[in-house]
Amino acid sequence: MAYPITRRRDIAPLLGPVLHFRGTGGGDWHASALYVLERGDEPPPALTVDGGPPAARPRHLARHRDRDFWIYDFSVPQDAGETRVGYGLAGGERHYVAVPGLSEPPRFAFASCNGAEDEGAFAQPGFRNARWAHLFGRHRTRPYHLLLHGGDQLYADAVWTDCPSLVAWRSLPARDRLTAPFTPSMAEQVEDFYVGLYLRLWRQPEIAALLASVPSVMMWDDHDIFDGWGSHPEDRLDSPVFRGVYGVARQCFSLFQVAMDPAVPAESCWGAGIGTFTQGFRMGGVGLLALDLRSERRPDRILSERSWSELPRWLDRLSGVRHLLLMSGVPLAFVNLNAVERLANALPGQMRLEDDLRDQWRSYAHEGEWLRLLRLLGDHAVRRRVRVTVLSGEVHLGYSAVIRGPGHQIWQLTSSGIAHPAPSRVYVEILERLARGVETIRDGLTIEMVPLPGSGRHFIRMRNWLEILFRDDGALAAQWHVEGETDRLVRIVPPPPRPEG
Structure with a gap:
């Protein structure tokens, strides 16, 4: 299923993002971002990452009462030196993460x-x-x-x-x-x-x-x-x-x-x-x-x-x-x-x-x-x-x-x-x-x-x-x-x- 990217400015997570490290490989730094959002009829927007591959689509993890738990897996290419990368839900707040260089x-x-x-x-x-x-x-x-x-x-x-x-x-x-x-x-x-x-x-x-x-x-x-x-x-x-x-x-x-x-x-x-x-x-x-x-x-x-x-x-x-x-x-x-x-x-x-x-x-x-x-x-x-x-x-x-x-x-x-x-x-x-x-x-x-x-x-x-x-x-x-x-x-x-x- 292809999730539409909704560009809302009223995205207010109940929790998140919470970043989880997933390791390295292929010259990339791998991570997942956990969001807890109010239950909705449509999937949430995609997650965009500066300089990374196409926007990451959400995976539904769980539901608790009126809350949905979503996970976004994404990768960031590692350069020779440290880089600073922005990410966030399309139309929502932007966050920044530091990624070490390949040899650091x-x-x-x-x-x-x-x-x-x-x-x-x-x-x-x-x-x-x-x-x-x-x-x-x-x-x-x-x-x-x-x-x-x-x-x-x-x-x-x-x-x-x-x-x-x-x-x-x-x-x-x-x-x-x-x-x-x-x-x-x-x-x-x-x-x-x-x-x-x-x-x-x-x-x-x-x-x-x-x-x-x-x-x-x-x-x-x-x-x-x-x-x-x-x-x-x-x-x-x-x-x-x-x-x-x-x-x-x-x-x-x-x-x-x-x-x-x-x-x-x-x-x-x-x-x-x-x-x-x-x-x-x-x-x-x-x-x-x-x-x-x-x-x-x-x-x-x-x-x-x-x-x-x-x-x-x-x-x-x-x-x-x-x-x-x-x-x-x-x-x-x-x-x-x-x-x-x-x-x-x-x-x-x-x-x-x-x-x-x-x-x-x-x-x-x-x-x-x-x-x-x-x-x-x-x-x-x-x-x-x-x-x-x-x-x-x-x-x-x-x-x-x-x-x-x-x-x-x-x-x-x-x-x-x-x-x-x-x-x-x-x-x-x-x-x-x-x-x-x-x-x-x-x-x-x-x-x-x-x-x-x-x-x-x-x-x-x-x-x-x-x-x-x-x-x-x-x-x-x-x-x-x-x-x-x-x-x-x-x-x-x-x-x-x-x-x-």
Whole structure:
């Protein structure tokens, strides 16, 4: 069907555009633009791109009540140097995006934890999105090419209190809650909740401006579903209501954060064939692998054997890159909190703390998988002579660490939260004490929580986001942009090993 291009001046999206990165190929930079529009009898106008191929036609993704979700796939030819490209719906507002040159590594911004368990924490005017506003200001000065979201792009924990049918379910005796059905009324209210939350949050000016001007790669964590998903007891995870809420959250994540119909997955969603959202990209000498660590999570596992069998193949698809960025919502390198976790398990009424600790790669429940991943990444780094850097959020702190093994180093860069309020000083002081020295794990592996330059401290307590640039010598320069700080906090990750021969 040929869609007519209507040149209306009254186009007012309910949401969008939200740009999603789709990779590179054939000398082009590929992206998709998501729009949510009021339901209409005619398809929306085409999307035009400066200097690009003919106008992109819309694909209908979904409908929710009186809203239609449309996706536009488009490509921009890459020149020798950076270009600035305008795009927008015909007759509507124009937006601009920076595209890196063919031989240039992209400039990245990384953020996570865009919310809080209690939205009352954002009562002070201008507080909630202050770091987003700062990021957009930096983008306008020297634009970023990709925006990486490390998890918890929204905090959906209020689903249990904002949906009347779920409130009623929570009042049932514990045994009845495990067998109660997920009713059509629940499904309707839960879908309204998630869609409404995305629309309210992503329409906020500071966030909307970035989503429209920098292509995103998003990976989910627990709060995108609800607090602790995957780390709850098995009987609760398998109950009809928990599975039902998860199913709606998954549907909305696919729609908003990946901008795809699960039945027609994006080529960059490498995990679609096994039911996960793992995504992979290569941009010249830089590779990006965003791991889905929630879809298959259980109290005693993070990834299924299906994902473990695919992981070496996913890594090999990125062979030839010099630097691999691995997105893991939960950090691979952190202080050892096993003693705290065992204590929490022994005390009554500590379920939320237990869930948070069980989420960690370093939980005693996941130690085998953690070591398995470290060995796999280390072997890949040595065999392919590639530098591996892990990007994470989740812990509401900024820090860097290094995992050293036979013939390799794996660097950990952590940044969170861009919106979540800072943790308590007491919590951070406890972690500072635990972070001292070099910890020997096993098999020749060690972890060092590397002090921040010029401070002697290991952790950034205040809210932050991370800038990632590649230098001419191949080294990675990571700078935390910290609320209230004027000093530059920069970590240089060494360049990759020289190719053999």
